[in-house]
Amino acid sequence: MAVLDGIDTIVVLMFENRSFDHLLGHLSLEDPRSEVDGLRNPDTNPRYANVYEDMVYRPFVIHDEPAVITHDPPHGRGYVATQMARRGNKFRMSGFVKAYVEYSQHVTTLSPPMGYFDSSGAWMSSFLARNFCVCDRWFTPLPADTQPNRLMAFTGHTLIEDTGDRLLPYREHLFDWMERRNIRWRVYCDGLPFFALFGRFPEVIGPKFRPIDKLDEDMLREPAAEAPQVIFIEPRYFDYFWSDVPANCNHPLALLSNGELYLHRIYSALTLNPAKWARTMFIVTYDEHGGFFDHVPPLPISSPPPPGAQYTEGFSTTGPRVPGLIATPWVRPGKVFHGHVDHTSILQLIAEKFGSGPEDYSSFVNARRHQGIVSLAEALDSQPAERPIPQRAAQPGSLLHAGKRPPKNPNERAFNAAAQELKQREGLAAISKFPSLADLPPTPTPTP
Amino acid sequence: MGEGMRAIIPVVLGVLLGGCLPKARVEQFTARPFVACPGDPITLSWRTNGNVTLSAEPTAPGLGKRDSSGRETVPLPEGSGPTVFNIHVSRFLGLKKTETSGEVVTPPLAKEYAVVDAEGEADFSCLEQERAVEAFFVLDAEKMAPGVLVGQVMNMNIRRLVLDKDGVKKTLGEGETTTFEGMRAQGRWSLRVPLEEGETCEAAIDDVDGRLIIKLQLACGR
Numbered sequence: 048m049a050v051l052d053g054i055d056t057i058v059v060l061m062f063e064n065r066s067f068d069h070l071l072g073h074l075s076l077e078d079p080r081s082e083v084d085g086l087r088n089p090d091t092n093p094r095y096a097n098v099y100e101d102m103v104y105r106p107f108v109i110h111d112e113p114a115v116i117t118h119d120p121p122h123g124r125g126y127v128a129t130q131m132a133r134r135g136n137k138f139r140m141s142g143f144v145k146a147y148v149e150y151s152q153h154v155t156t157l158s159p160p161m162g163y164f165d166s167s168g169a170w171m172s173s174f175l176a177r178n179f180c181v182c183d184r185w186f187t188p189l190p191a192d193t194q195p196n197r198l199m200a201f202t203g204h205t206l207i208e209d210t211g212d213r214l215l216p217y218r219e220h221l222f223d224w225m226e227r228r229n230i231r232w233r234v235y236c237d238g239l240p241f242f243a244l245f246g247r248f249p250e251v252i253g254p255k256f257r258p259i260d261k262l263d264e265d266m267l268r269e270p271a272a273e274a275p276q277v278i279f280i281e282p283r284y285f286d287y288f289w290s291d292v293p294a295n296c297n298h299p300l301a302l303l304s305n306g307e308l309y310l311h312r313i314y315s316a317l318t319l320n321p322a323k324w325a326r327t328m329f330i331v332t333y334d335e336h337g338g339f340f341d342h343v344p345p346l347p348i349s350s351p352p353p354p355g356a357q358y359t360e361g362f363s364t365t366g367p368r369v370p371g372l373i374a375t376p377w378v379r380p381g382k383v384f385h386g387h388v389d390h391t392s393i394l395q396l397i398a399e400k401f402g403s404g405p406e407d408y409s410s411f412v413n414a415r416r417h418q419g420i421v422s423l424a425e426a427l428d429s430q431p432a433e434r435p436i437p438q439r440a441a442q443p444g445s446l447l448h449a450g451k452r453p454p455k456n457p458n459e460r461a462f463n464a465a466a467q468e469l470k471q472r473e474g475l476a477a478i479s480k481f482p483s484l485a486d487l488p489p490t491p492t493p494t495p
Numbered sequence: 496m497g498e499g500m501r502a503i504i505p506v507v508l509g510v511l512l513g514g515c516l517p518k519a520r521v522e523q524f525t526a527r528p529f530v531a532c533p534g535d536p537i538t539l540s541w542r543t544n545g546n547v548t549l550s551a552e553p554t555a556p557g558l559g560k561r562d563s564s565g566r567e568t569v570p571l572p573e574g575s576g577p578t579v580f581n582i583h584v585s586r587f588l589g590l591k592k593t594e595t596s597g598e599v600v601t602p603p604l605a606k607e608y609a610v611v612d613a614e615g616e617a618d619f620s621c622l623e624q625e626r627a628v629e630a631f632f633v634l635d636a637e638k639m640a641p642g643v644l645v646g647q648v649m650n651m652n653i654r655r656l657v658l659d660k661d662g663v664k665k666t667l668g669e670g671e672t673t674t675f676e677g678m679r680a681q682g683r684w685s686l687r688v689p690l691e692e693g694e695t696c697e698a699a700i701d702d703v704d705g706r707l708i709i710k711l712q713l714a715c716g717r
Contacts, residue, residue: 091651094704096609098616101632102529103607103708118595132613132705139613139705152524154597156577455518 050427051400053377055271055326059393060280060313061200062306063193063298064122064337067183067368068095068106070303073165074176082383083176084183084343086163094342097144097161099154104144106340109162112302113447119299119456120160120338121150123209127190127366130160130338131345138344140367147338160339164303170442171307172370175314175331178437180378180426185371186346187335188389188415189362193458196335196366197241200390204350204411208358212460214246214468216357219409221394222250225277230401233275235259237283237295237309239481243465252473252480262316266323274323277397280313282306286462288454289487293446299337308444314374318436325376325431330393330423333369341367346387348418353411365389373423376431384426387419395422451486463490519545519584519591526580526597530606530680531640532715533573537580537599540566545586552579575601602643602713607651608632610686612705621696622687627657628696630707631685642716645675651708652688654699658709659685680713 072085079087089095089106097104109115120143129146132139143160147153166173188199191208198205198217206216225232234240237259243251250256257265259281265274282296297306310331318324345364352361371388391412398407405422406413416422454460467490469477478484523542531537541547542564549558553572561567563584572578578601583594600606610617610630619630650656650667658665658673661682665673686707690699 093609093652093706093708096607096704096706096708098609098611098706100529100638101608101610101634102638103609105607129615132611132616134613134705137612137701137705139611141611141613141616141706151595152521152597153595154526154529155579156598156600453516 050377050429051424053326053431054328054375054400054427056274056276056278056323056328057397057400058278058280058313058317058327058329060282060310060329060331061197062282062331062333063285063296064119064335064339065297065303065333065370066336066339066341067185067343067370068341069163069336069339070169070172070333070370071176071181071183072106072163073108073169074173074181077166081381082385083181084385094140095340097141097158097340099144099148099158104156104158104161106161106163107157108165109168112168112304113300115157115162116159116299118147118151118153118159120147122192122335122338124191126150126338130340131190131364131367136347138364140340140342140344143338143340162339168303169307171310171314171439172331172372174437174439175310175372175374176381178380179372179374180382180384182371182373182384182386182388182423182426184343184368184385184387185332185392186368186387186389187366188348188391189350190345190364190366191335191362193334194244194461196390200334200393201242201245203391203394203409204353206353206356208360210457210461212457212464214461214465215244217245218355220245220247221397222247224408225397225401228401230277231273231275232277232279233257234279234281235262236281236481238281238287238290238292238483239284239462239466239469240281241284242279242281243469244461246465246468248469248472248477251469252476256480262313263319266316266319271323276401282309284462286454286459287483288452288459288463289466290483291451292483293444295444297333302445302447304442305444308441311439311441318438321436324436327375328377328427329374331370331372331374332390334390336367336369343368346419348389348415348420350415373426375427377427379428379432380434380437382426382428386421386425388423388426389415389420391415392420392423395420396424399424463487516587516591517544519543519586519593521582521584521593521595524582524595524597526599527637528640529599529638530602530643530713531571531599532601532642533571535571535640535642536568537571537578538566538568539580541582543582543584545584545591548583548585550581550583552581555580571599571601577601602715605710605712607708607710608634608684609706609708612700619696619700625687626690627687628690628699629685629687631683633683634681636681639681641679641681643680644714644716645678645680646712646714647672647674648712649710651710652703654688654703656707656709657687657689659687680711684709
């Protein structure tokens with residue numbers, strides 16, 4: 048595809064656990080002329096109404112996140128089925144409150160999964176959406192939680208169906224695919240990356256994983272011919288139960304304000320060098336919807352268990368929508384891309400740019416492509432938009448944080464397992480690379 | 496042992512032991528009915544794995560420490576706003592704790608009720624002879640106190656709706672209101688959507704996004 052000739056660098060930032068309507072639904076509410084399929088008349092339109100015990104719960108704007116989101120909404124496979132509220136081949140998307148109450152026993156009129164942010168709360172995401180491209184048909188590949196969906200993003204398939212307290216079983220990692228093709232890639236981290244859960248420890252402490260503090264300098268000084276062609280930006284995860292520093296990954300109960308500030312920081316760094324920015328494609332998305340409401344039914348995409356899978360019941364649909372943003376000069380301001388995409392669209396894009404075409408990644412990715420999932424390259428325009436680089440002043444984040452605590456949920460225990468093993472295997476090199484590992488307490492026995 | 500050491504030991508023990516101990520859990524907690532008037536009995540029911548403390552905002556008399564599981568009835572505090580009943584569960588000297596809450600709202604207020612065409616939810620009936628789709632919901636004692644009365648009722652659907660409550664039938668156009676003045680909110684509410692010429696039941700259900708919604712203006716009877 049000729050348009051990809053104009054792109055030298057693909058940058059991917061994957062946040063955690065927010066749905067499309069929750070984060071970007073306000074775009075159509077605040078500008079009714081917008082093409083975005085977000086919120087429209089949410090106080091009366093039936094498609095947003097959730098029902099629990101016959102009572103209707105409507106979307107409401109979140110002004111004070113710590114006061115509203117007091118429990119992490121559920122997002123495991125069984126709960127997602129409740130949320131999507133199936134009848135035959137229809138999905139009513141009316142069970143987000145029901146799943147939340149069943150999980151948390153918390154009943155309140157302003158039920159947390161129905162909350163959404165406006166442009167003052169999701170200030171940086173909103174800014175990028177209005178100035179670049181928003182994908183309003185970006186779905187989580189699977190109606191499940193973090194680990195299977197991240198495996199879909201970075202391997203194209205998954206051997207597990209839920210998040211557990213273990214290192215991830217996987218095949219066909221994107222990093223290996225890129226290594227075989229001599230593609231220059233790099234990960235910038237704000238602490239231990241999720242990639243540590245793949246157990247590739249020498250790689251994680253090696254030169255391809257750099258602290259986020261180096262991003263500005265690298266953007267300014269690194270010659271284009273030596274700079275990475277694919278960059279992954281890792282946020283600071285809420286799963287660092289051993290740390291006192293606030294997370295910026297947006298996973299509840301981490302606050303969105305810190306994630307928005309991190310997004311601003313990354314965008315500012317990527318646009319420091321106008322010549323590089325002119326040939327950069329910055330992709331922002333979320334690993335899964337986090338149990339927050341979305342009104343658009345999932346796509347009927349079939350994913351049978353691959354050979355060696357640790358589950359037997361395949362998936363017949365995607366999960367709910369998640370936010371998807373593409374910031375690059377190669378889209379017109381305010382573009383809305385309605386093409387059907389999921390996390391494997393990133394793999395199609397990389398295969399299209401650096402391989403022989405969008406079908407050059409794997410048979411699993413191709414199976415989704417044949418069912419209608421397209422490459423993110425399709426969101427790009429054939430010509431760059433000629434204009435100054437849009438800029439926005441930062442809003443402060445929050446110092447509130449969960450603080451040091453025992454690992455509670457499976458992903459926190461998975462981070463613990465990865466951190467313990469990394470520390471044990473790589474010793475001082477690991478602590479030197481990720482100083483917060485020094486604060487990691489000795490291995491506790493996992494709780495059931 | 497110095498003061499600093501004495502202060503730090505519980506923190507270190509908490510982090511070290513915290514991961515080994517079973518979590519505090521609220522398996523079940525309800526405050527019913529969801530809608531009630533001041534003085535109405537509210538039944539609190541809970542099942543946990545730890546020491547329980549119950550409280551309410553605004554304060555309700557007689558709450559406090561309880562066994563890990565139980566059920567009891569308290570009067571709804573006076574006041575016009577919602578009452579939030581809290582449950583706090585603690586284990587292992589507070590090393591493991593959790594909490595949640597249930598809200599009871601008090602009329603006067605307007606509240607939407609609905610039936611959803613989804614598995615595990617309501618059943619929509621296709622009435623071939625009457626050329627209509629019908630569904631119902633029941634506001635029982637778990638959902639609505641007996642003293643709560645209905646005033647106006649609004650049709651929140653984009654379709655004409657025939658409402659039936661205790662044998663009283665009313666037909667409402669889109670967005671129209673009618674009155675069921677003085678009738679109890681408790682009971683069976685039947686909602687029927689007449690089909691258009693040539694329309695199938697499935698198409699009619701899709702037309703309302705799989706939901707039939709009404710808004711009840713609720714009041715306390717005394």
